[in-house]
Amino acid sequence: MEELKYYLKSSRIRSLRNKKRMQRASFDKTLLRLHKEEMVISKARRNLGWTQLKPPVQRGYVRFFVLREDVKRTRQASFFEEILKKINTSQWSYRRDFKRKRRRFGKKVYVVREQSLRDIGETEFYGKKFNELERLCFNETLTQPKWSRTPIKVYRFIESWRFVLRVEPNMITQVRIKDLDLEKRQAEINKYFTADSRQRLWKLLDGSVRWRWDVQKKKYEDPLRDKSFADILDEYMPEPQSMQLVRNPRTPRVSFFSEMEESECPRHLSTVFTERMQINKKTSAKRFF
Secondary structure, X not given: OXXXXXXXXXXXXXXXXXXXXXXXXXXHHHHHHHHHHHHHHHHHHHOXXXXXXXXXXXEEEEEXXXXXXXXXXOOOHHHHHHHHHHXXXXXXXXXXOOEEEEEEOOEEEEEEOOOOOOOEEHHXXXXXXXXXXXXXXXXXXXXXXXXXXXXXXXXXXXXXXXXXXXXXXXXXXXXXXXXXXXXXXXXXXXXXXXXXXXXXXXXXXXXXXXXXXXXXXOOXXXXXXXXXXXXXXXXXXXXOOOEEEEEOOOOOOOEEEEEXXXXXXXXXXXXXXXXXHHHHHHHHHHHHO
């Protein structure tokens, strides 16, 4: 038996735990190697260039803002034209009227899509992109985006009536040049990567599975989150209160607080509240049975 143990220690036979560790390390190396190859392929695909499409093909419609006709005839036309270049937005749709289906009261109806000018962030607003005269045409306001839990401060153009929407056909005049070998290899790499392998790759690259914006410390945190009512009272009312819990004889289930001296109130208000809740639960259970 001792000879067998000595032979196992001196030989190169790996344990089950060591085998699993080596398999995991080999899998991680494969993920990193394929990720580097994927980055090289994506860069090569972007640098292949464009080719002209003859004849051009129409694909839906595009909508954007332009100056009104009466504003174009004023002296400030060039001034508002420069502002529009910085806050203009565009939308694409396969319909010319830019309507989409919405369900109202169980029935599908067509409604027009909303489109507005772009809101400017605080960093971009006070940068080199806007001058002093252009900043006077914006108003500071708060908005609630979908990606944020708290409202953020943005700057919105005041005189939006100076711009109107224009709809034009979306014409495709050029397309990207494609390499079949690169497309084939990219498809093979995408087939290898699954949701779990992508998650493992993010952990190898960044050291954490969570997204970077979620890891950052939030500016505002709710101080009452995940706290019971008793803990909140202990935190905000540490001193013993001169209050007493009294039962109303006319309505036994309704209670109120009355003043009493400090010596007669050694217990904390949160303790009285929890005891009162337990009494109400016992009385309601007796009445039920």
